Amino acid sequence: MKMFNEAEARALLEKVVKMSVADECNVSLNGTNTGNIRFALNNVSTSGIVGDVTLGVTVAFGKRQGTATGNEFDDASLERVVRRAEELARLAPENDEYMPELGKQTYVPSPTYVQSTADITPEYRAQVAADSIEPCKGDGLIAAGFLVDLAGFTAFANSKGNFGYQQFTDVNYTCTVRTEDGRGSGWTSANYEDVNQFNAKEQIKVAISKAKGSAEAKALEPGKYTVILEPAAAAGLISFMMGFFDARQADEGRSFLTKKGGGNKLGEQVFDPRVSIIADPWNTDAPANPWDGAGVPRKKHAIIDQGKVAHLNYSRYWAAKQGKTPPGNFGNLLMAGGTKSTEELIKSTQKGILVTRTWYIRLIDPQTVLLTGLTRDGTFYIENGEIKYPVKNFRFNESPVIMLNNIEELGKPMRIAGDESNFSMMIPPMKLRDFTFTSLSDAV
Numbered sequence: 001m002k003m004f005n006e007a008e009a010r011a012l013l014e015k016v017v018k019m020s021v022a023d024e025c026n027v028s029l030n031g032t033n034t035g036n037i038r039f040a041l042n043n044v045s046t047s048g049i050v051g052d053v054t055l056g057v058t059v060a061f062g063k064r065q066g067t068a069t070g071n072e073f074d075d076a077s078l079e080r081v082v083r084r085a086e087e088l089a090r091l092a093p094e095n096d097e098y099m100p101e102l103g104k105q106t107y108v109p110s111p112t113y114v115q116s117t118a119d120i121t122p123e124y125r126a127q128v129a130a131d132s133i134e135p136c137k138g139d140g141l142i143a144a145g146f147l148v149d150l151a152g153f154t155a156f157a158n159s160k161g162n163f164g165y166q167q168f169t170d171v172n173y174t175c176t177v178r179t180e181d182g183r184g185s186g187w188t189s190a191n192y193e194d195v196n197q198f199n200a201k202e203q204i205k206v207a208i209s210k211a212k213g214s215a216e217a218k219a220l221e222p223g224k225y226t227v228i229l230e231p232a233a234a235a236g237l238i239s240f241m242m243g244f245f246d247a248r249q250a251d252e253g254r255s256f257l258t259k260k261g262g263g264n265k266l267g268e269q270v271f272d273p274r275v276s277i278i279a280d281p282w283n284t285d286a287p288a289n290p291w292d293g294a295g296v297p298r299k300k301h302a303i304i305d306q307g308k309v310a311h312l313n314y315s316r317y318w319a320a321k322q323g324k325t326p327p328g329n330f331g332n333l334l335m336a337g338g339t340k341s342t343e344e345l346i347k348s349t350q351k352g353i354l355v356t357r358t359w360y361i362r363l364i365d366p367q368t369v370l371l372t373g374l375t376r377d378g379t380f381y382i383e384n385g386e387i388k389y390p391v392k393n394f395r396f397n398e399s400p401v402i403m404l405n406n407i408e409e410l411g412k413p414m415r416i417a418g419d420e421s422n423f424s425m426m427i428p429p430m431k432l433r434d435f436t437f438t439s440l441s442d443a444v
Contacts (some may be wrong), residue, residue: 220391345429379392
């Protein structure tokens with residue numbers, strides 16, 4: 001489907017804004033061309049390309065709001081969407097937390113678009129599938145995976161003259177490799193803006209190695225262990241925790257960042273001093289949109305600075321109520337680390353457990369961010385700096401807050417797509433003490 005360039009998007013959005021008779025109007029336009037290929041049992045199962053462009057109109061009469069959407073762009077269709085939004089607004093109750101539209105803002109474009117990714121062809125997708133399947137066939141293994149690539153844009157304009165336009169690309173790959181008897185499983189993933197950084201032949205080697213190495217898993221007693229979490233395993237827990245970096249939750253006593261006696265823990269030491277996480281929309285490894293969901297311009301800023309809480313996300317309503325001017329809610333997470341690879345962390349470990357992946361993560365207690373979940377697709381026992389043998393998977397009960405106070409060493413950060421969020425992350429592998437495994441799991 002045709003994507004709108006900046007001039008085309010601006011012209012359409014401003015036309016729609018002028019159609020509205022409401023007190024305020026905000027119009028968004030979002031489009032993507034998404035390609036994919038899926039394979040299982042060493043065969044391609046589905047492949048396709050989907051294009052979509054959606055218009056959203058939100059209007060307000062006083063504090064009454066209404067929203068309508070459409071995907072037809074002739075004048076009559078645009079008029080219908082606007083009138084529908086206005087009709088709904090007149091019927092809606094007043095929103096006591098309504099915030100007026102922002103005036104003109106300055107958005108500095110971030111490097112979220114790479115033409116080579118937008119140019120991916122069906123032939124390229126087929127080659128990725130072949131590069132994943134053929135080595136597995138040759139080794140008596142079974143591959144199942146998914147490649148999805150997209151190129152798109154997001155744009156908006158409002159009745160106060162504010163306008164934003166940003167293009168983006170993304171390619172995401174995951175593959176699970178199993179032994180024929182189903183006793184061994186390995187997994188690999190990759191996420192980039194630029195497809196030129198992705199190499200399926202190298203990625204599949206990781207999954208193959210773990211599948212073959214995990215086939216004869218032994219049972220270990222649950223308990224507290226030194227663990228090495230690979231970046232994807234750590235990201236599952238950290239991304240979940242970041243959902244609690246909300247000022248209102250903390251101020252109202254609903255978060256681990258609530259201070260005893262009231263208020264929040266902004267500025268307080270909550271984590272190990274080696275924990276530093278920043279947000280930076282213009283980071284070339286994992287860039288983000290230059291404005292947040294409310295249209296507030298993002299800035300580069302610390303979220304956790306040497307273990308101290310440096311930033312909380314604010315809605316515009318809560319920021320105004322608390323007298324704050326936050327630098328936009330974060331769109332990416334960039335965690336500092338060291339220079340060592342996962343393999344080098346293993347070499348420095350006397351006894352421990354290597355975790356490839358965490359999944360099915362669920363919240364137990366929001367006040368401590370206690371989470372439960374399972375290891376998967378390659379869990380191994382380490383002794384004297386070497387992987388000795390695979391172990392059966394565990395259920396864990398662990399808080400990332402406690403986890404990030406039990407750091408022994410951090411490795412080199414890698415880009416990971418967050419499971420519990422839409423933001424990209426740079427997360428290091430990490431060696432942690434006293435990680436709590438509560439029971440065994442029969443899953444591989």
